[in-house]
Each structure stands twice: as C-alpha cells, then as structure tokens.
Amino acid sequence: MIAYALKRIFVAFLILLVVSGLTFSLSHLSADPALTIAGEQASDEDIEAVRKLYGFDRPIVEQYGNWLGRALQWDFGDSFHYKAPVVEMISGRIGTTMTLGFLAILFALVISIPLGTLAAMRPNSFIDRFALLIAVFGQALPTFWFALMMIIVFGVWWRWLPISGNTTWAHFVMPTIALGYYATPALMRLTRAGMIEVLGSDYIRTARAKGLSPTVVLFKHALRNAIIPVVALAAVWFGFMLGGSIVIETIFNLKGIGWLSYDALLRSDLPVVQAIVLIFASFYVVLTLLADLLNAYLDPRISVR
Template identity: 90%
Template sequence: MIVYTIKRIFVAFLILLVVSGLTFSLSHLSADPALTIAGEQASDEDIEAVRKLYGFDKPVVEQYFNWLSSALQGDLGKSYHYKAPVVEMISGRIGTTMTLGFLAILFALVVSIPLGTIAAMRPNSIIDRFALLLAVFGQALPTFWFALMMIILFGVWLRWLPISGNTSWAHFVMPTIALGYYATPALMRLTRAGMIEVLSSDYIRTAKAKGLLPVSVLFKHALRNAIIPVVALAAVWFGFMLGGSIVIETIFNLKGIGWLSYDALLRSDLPVVQAIVLIFASFYVILTLFADLLNAYLDPRISVR
C-alpha cells in the first residue's frame, strides 16, 4: 500500500508538470498578450515597451520556467486588468467554488447511490424505470437551461430562493441542484450496474448462506464492492463540478473562481486564466490520486496489481 501510494504520487506529480507546460504554451499561442494589454490604438513602440515590461520578448521556454518557478513559490503573477496578485484574487474566491463543487457532488451522491441501489435490487421495476427516467432527463437537460428554469420557478414565481449572490446558504441551494443533477445520472447508472453485478456474485451467495440479514448483505458485502468504480467516477465528477461551475457561477452570480475565469477570459487576463486552469487541473490530478488511494483501501487487490 505504501509503495503503491508513493508510485501514484510520483505519477500525479509528472502529470501536473506536463499540464503546467501545456497550459502555458496554449495560452501563449492563442493571442499576443502584449497587444491585448496595450490596447488596439497603441503604437508599435508602446506594444514593444509592454512586451519588454512583461518579459514577452524572452524565449517561451525561459518565460515558462520563470513562471513555473514563481508558481512553485506561490506567486502566480499579477492580473493585467485588476493589477492585483492572482493568488489573492483566487484565494478570496476559491472557497465559494469549493463549497459549490462539494455540495454539488454530495447532492449527486446522496441522490444517485440510494437510487442506484434500489434500482439494482429490483431491475425493471417501477422504481428502476423512474430512476432511468430521471437519469435520461439529467443527461439530456443542458445545465444552463435547467438552472434558468429553476430560477424562474423557485426564484421568480414561488420566491422561495434567492437567485443571485453568495451571501447565505440559501444562495447555494439552486446552484447545487443545477450542478449536482448533471452528475447524478452517470453515478446512478454506475451504482446500479455495479450493484446488479455484485448481487449475483458468489460471495453474496456466501454471505446469504452465512445467515446474514439482508441489510448486512446489501450494505456491507454488496455496496462496498459495487461502489469502487463509483468512487473513481465521483472524484472525476468533482473535478468536473469545479470546472463546470463556470457556467453555474455566472448564471447565479456566485463570485467564485469559475466566475473569475469567465471574467478573465473576456478581458484576456492571461495570468488569471493560466492560474485558474492550472488550479483546476491540479484539482483533477489530486482528486484522481485520492480516488485511486481510496479504491486501493476499499479493494485491497488494487494495490497489488
């Protein structure tokens, strides 16, 4: 298990390095940042001055290593537009995004695991069909449309929930549902498939032959094994919830980093975009690492392979 952990951390580190390089080169390829900063009416001299000031005239590789070394020291540069350190801009907003992402994945799991389990216990029953219907809906509805519908229903007509801002827990209800619902179908279908497979396995028959009660057979022996792929998928979806919050944060005017990245993209605020992409990528890598370790704990055979 320890060897496995070290191996996985090493691989995660390599992935992050590659990601940082890709992020850097992609955002530098997309536009001439000096032009954007200087503005459309700027003269060639001005642009050249800006280029010197920000170090764009240096070779790209050198720029990358400069950026990387300061990134490793916790300095992600300054926003071109707000002239504030990127780290501060992000750290002030990341809490909102994390809260939203966490609540959304929690909502998805709380809905999908019990629903998937019940559906698996009675395949093709009414409950199973209902769950399938819910899943198809979730997969088919665009998040933004679903979010807008909720705003109209709960915010405008019923006036139960606030539709904009992030000052109270109530502000998070609709964004959480809108974001989490999107992840629910995949997780539910996977739970269902896993449970159906596990419930017909030999060790479940053994558990029954031992005289264990159905609750124990279902939740101890079956769910633990069925949930392994769900854990991996949930981690990936959590990363997606954080990234996917760009749309939701914009719609509900939650000022997290999703909203910030939208704002930064509109302004070609390169350091901010780079930093956010790097942070989202890091989340993904760390979450996948976490899922792998959790899986190894849940199924001890994994760390042997």
C-alpha cells in the same frame, strides 16, 4: 501500499508539469499579452515598450521557465486587468467554488446511491423505471438550461430562492442542484450496474447461506463491493463539478474561481487564466490520485498489482 502511493504521486507531478507547459504555450499563442496590457488605443511603440518591460520578447521557453519558477513559489504574477496579485484573487474566491463543488457531488451521491441500489434490487420495477427517467433527463438536459428553468420557476414565479450572489446558504441551493444533477446519471447507473452484478455473485449467496440479516447482506456485503467503482467516478466527477462551475457560477453570479476564469478569459487576462487552469488541473490530478488510493483502501486486491 506505500510504494504504490509514491508511484502514483510521481506520475501526478509529471501530469501537472505537462499541463502547465501546454496552458502556457497555448495561451501565449492565442493572444498577445502586450496588446492586452497596453490597451486598444496604444501606439506600436507603446506596445513594443510593454513587450520589453514584461519580457514578452524573450523566447517562450525562457518565459515559461520564469513563470514556472515563480509559480513553484506560489507567485502567479499580477492580473493584467485588476493589477492585483493573482494568488490573492484566487484565494479569496476558491472557497465559494469548493463549497459549490462539494455540495454538488454530495447532492449527486445522496440521490444516486440509494436510487441506484433500489433500482438494482428490483430491476424493471417501477422504481427502476423512475430512476432511469431521472437519469435520462439528467443526461439530456443542458446544465445551463436546467439552471435557467429553475431560476424562472423557483426564483421568479414562486420567489422561494435567491437567484444571484453568494451571501447566504440559500444562494447555493439552486446552483448545487443544477450542478449536482449533471453528475447524478453516471453515478446512479454505475451504482445500479455494480449492485446488480454483486447481488448475483457467489459471495452474496454465501452471506445469505450464513443466515445474515437482509440489511447486513445488502450494506455490508453488497454495497461495499458495488461502491468501489462509484467512489472513483465520484472523485473524477468532483473535478468536473469544479470545472463545470464556470457556467453555473456565471449564471448564478456566484463569485468563485469559475466566475473569475470566465471574466479573465473575456479580458485575455493571461496570468489569471494560466493560474486557474493549473489549479483546476491540480484538482483533477489530486482527486484522481485520492480516488485511486481510496480504491486501494476499499478493495484490498488493488495494491497487490
């Protein structure tokens, strides 16, 4: 188990290194940072001076090395636009994004596991069709459209919920539902498929032959096994929730790092963009790693490989 974990952590570091290199070179290819800093009206000499001052005339490998060296010391430089340290800008906003992502995946799991289980217990019943309907809608509706519809209905017509900002818990209700509903179909269908397979397995027949109560058979013997792939998928979807928050945070004006990255992209604020991409990538990698370790814990057969 320990050796397995160490191996996975090493691979995770390699992935992050590759991601950081790709982000750095792509963002430097897509925009000229000197031009951004100097501004639209700057003369060619000014731009050249800025380029020298910030070291943008150095070879890109060298620039990357410097950036990486500082990043490892938790220094991502200053924002071109806000002239503030990137680390401070992010740390002040990351709580909002994490809260939203966590609430969204929680919402998705709370809906999808019970509904998927019920659907699996009675395939082709009314509840199964109902669950399928929810899944199809979730998959087909674009998140932003669903969010806008909620704003119109609950925010504008009925005035139940605030539509912009992040000052109270009520501000998180609609963003959570909009974001979480996006993850629901995949998690629910996987729960359903897993439960149907497990409920037909020999060890469930054994559990029933032992005279165990239906509750124990369902929760202890069936759900525990069916949930293993769902856990892995949920962790990956949590990563999607954090990344997907760019759209939702922008729509609901929740000032997390999703909103910040949208803002930074519009302004070609490269230090901010690079830092956020690296952070999102780290989330994915860490979450996938956690999912694997959690899987190994839940399924004793995995770590043996």
